[in-house]
Every structure is written in C-alpha cells, then in structure tokens.
Amino acid sequence: MFVIGFDGGLFVTSGGGAGLRCQGIDRLGERLATYFSGSDVPAGQILVGAIPFDRSEETVLVAPQRVCRVGRSEGAAILGQMRRAGAPAQPVHVTETPPAPVYADMVNAALARIDGAGAAGLSKVVLSRALRIEMDGPADPVAIAQRLLNDTSVTVFLATLQDDKAIVGATPELLLSRRGLDIVSHPLAGSMPRSPDPVADRAAADALLRSDKDRREHELVVEAVFDTLAPYCAELSARQGTGLRSTATVWHLGTRIEGRLKSEDAPSAAVLAALLHPTPAVGGYPRQDALATIRELETYSRGYYAGAVGWVDEKGDGEWHVSLRCAQIDGRTVTLHAGAGIVAGSDPAAELAETAAKFRAMLGALGLDDGGRLFEDAA
Numbered sequence: 001m002f003v004i005g006f007d008g009g010l011f012v013t014s015g016g017g018a019g020l021r022c023q024g025i026d027r028l029g030e031r032l033a034t035y036f037s038g039s040d041v042p043a044g045q046i047l048v049g050a051i052p053f054d055r056s057e058e059t060v061l062v063a064p065q066r067v068c069r070v071g072r073s074e075g076a077a078i079l080g081q082m083r084r085a086g087a088p089a090q091p092v093h094v095t096e097t098p099p100a101p102v103y104a105d106m107v108n109a110a111l112a113r114i115d116g117a118g119a120a121g122l123s124k125v126v127l128s129r130a131l132r133i134e135m136d137g138p139a140d141p142v143a144i145a146q147r148l149l150n151d152t153s154v155t156v157f158l159a160t161l162q163d164d165k166a167i168v169g170a171t172p173e174l175l176l177s178r179r180g181l182d183i184v185s186h187p188l189a190g191s192m193p194r195s196p197d198p199v200a201d202r203a204a205a206d207a208l209l210r211s212d213k214d215r216r217e218h219e220l221v222v223e224a225v226f227d228t229l230a231p232y233c234a235e236l237s238a239r240q241g242t243g244l245r246s247t248a249t250v251w252h253l254g255t256r257i258e259g260r261l262k263s264e265d266a267p268s269a270a271v272l273a274a275l276l277h278p279t280p281a282v283g284g285y286p287r288q289d290a291l292a293t294i295r296e297l298e299t300y301s302r303g304y305y306a307g308a309v310g311w312v313d314e315k316g317d318g319e320w321h322v323s324l325r326c327a328q329i330d331g332r333t334v335t336l337h338a339g340a341g342i343v344a345g346s347d348p349a350a351e352l353a354e355t356a357a358k359f360r361a362m363l364g365a366l367g368l369d370d371g372g373r374l375f376e377d378a379a
C-alpha cells in the first residue's frame, strides 16, 4: 500500500507488485526508461515508492493496480476501513540512540570539524538521533497515517516496503514536483520548536527569522537546489523569497523555488529528486564531506528516513517529498529519527531541543505525547 498527500487530498494506491527495485539511484533514469518502455506496462501506469537516505541502498518502486485521488476526509475514511481491526498496538518501551548527552557530544565533534575545515571544507552537517519503540503487537502504519492526517500543514505518507516493513510519516518538505515543464521544490532548513503559548510561539518565529545562523544554514540548501536544477531549466526563481513555514510542532525557514524545464525530454520528477538527494537540508555541505561525517558520528543506518517518498508516471510527472517526521516499522519495532543542521554557531542544547520538537508529531500519533514515560537511554 502507498499513500501520499496530494493537492490538499490523498493519493491512495493498493495492489500490484513488481515495479522496480533499484540498488542505488545513480542509474535510476535508465532503469525507469527501460521499465516504462516494457510491452507489458499498461498505459497510464505510475510507480510509487521510497528512496533511502544512502544513495547506494535499495530504492523500492511499486506498480500499483488501483490508484485513487480523494479529498482529505474521504482519504481518512478509506484509511479507517483499511486499518487493522481491534485496538491499536501500544508502545511498551522506548530506547534513545544516542542518549541526549552523547548527541550533544556529536554536535560538538561536528562543530570542531566545521571550525577546523577552512573555507572550502565542511560547513554544514545534519546529525540525527533515533527513538526505538517496542510495541505490544505489530504496529499498524495505516492507523498511524490516519492519526497524522489531523495536521493539515504537512504531507502524510505511507509506503509499504515489504511484508511487515513500512515507512509512515507526515513531512513538511517538498523535494520536487514536476507537471509537464513546471517544477517546484520547497526546501526547508533552519528550525525552532513551537510553543503552546501564543506569545512565546510568535517570539520563537521572530527569533528564527532574525537568526543569522539559521539563515546561513538555509542558504546552503537553496543554493544547492538552484545549482542542481539550473542546468535543466529555462527559468528558475524563488520569487517569494525565504519565509516561515510551520507544522503543529516546529517553525521552519522555507523557500519555494519554481522552474520551467527546457524541454519535455528533461529528467523525470523521480530523476530530478534523485539528483537533488540528499540536499544539505538532510545531509550537509559539501555533500561528500557531510556524508562522511554522518557515517562516522551516527552509529546506525538511517534507512528510508531523510530519503524521499513519491510517485512518477510515464511522462515524467510526479511528486517527491523528503521522508521526515516519520516512523520506520518492522513488525513490533517502530523507529523514529529526527535531525538538525549543524553549522558554525550551533548550540548543542538548542539542536537537541530541535530534534525533540521534531519527534513530537510522531510520538503523538503513537500515543506517546505524555512526556516520555517508557524512555530508556541506549549506550
């Protein structure tokens, strides 16, 4: 099953199977061209799926048999019918990897590298931490997706990867959409936790708008998106400039970038998304230095967190979102990740608080919004 928010409604697909499993995304364009030229591919077929964070790991694209586009409330009703019957599984135990003090040490280690790197070296790295949640039964991604639909500022997604493995979440970040020659990307970077107190909440938003550190963190992403897309575009601009975006729990700086491709033969939505991925919003800058730092400092594989989820059709149209604020489900185990961009001037305590705010939506959807009972640190 695959679900993704679409024009205020939901795109729900089911059935089907063998689409395309692709070990690494460097040759995704060729693989897609071969797939869509196949004589047994029905007219109008789309592929839906997920790209992992690590470009060399497996991209899963499924060819669904049934696709429907419905409004949000109808989508919620469909999910209600498709979720497992009975009471949803409950969390019984949570492990933090790494524990908060170790995450702060990682931020300090990244800052030391950034400070020592010189002008051409590492200037931003996104470091994440994970919460591993054991449930008292198999977790139901459909029930979780249904609960996430309450926040209308985010794009809900659910992708079944195999048997009882799935990724489900609600992301605020559009990596790339393409309709004909028109493309849009809406990168986010630079964040501040929201507050239930309206005065404190507004103050957080104002502080984010004024923060020099967050502007620098954001600019690196916007420049990378422009640099990647410009060779394919006749026009590319960010007319509205950089502004605030918010989810129910976090403020972000965001820049909507719109472009017009030079020709219909330009790469498809999936291939443009793969070229952009990972932007400095989830990796860092320069890309290779940032990825090497992540490999060294994070002690786990991110899997499909901070990758991309979306769909593509034969004409190259499609929509890909950054897979953030999500849960990776494997039977009874649910793993959440949240990260924060580290640049010169980052404060470890503030970055930790940012990751805590980014966990909040998924914790709420799992029934864990009561201040972290069940939590235990992992070494």
Ligand SMILES: C=C(O[C@@H]1C=C(C(=O)O)C=C[C@H]1O)C(=O)O
Residues within 6 Å of the ligand: 126, 128, 173, 188, 189, 190, 191, 252, 281, 282, 306, 324, 325, 337, 338, 339, 340, 341, 342, 358
């Ligand atoms: C890495 C995450 O979010 C990304 C990092 C952001 C930041 O550092 O300010 C903001 C939005 C996302 O691009 C996450 O949600 O886990």
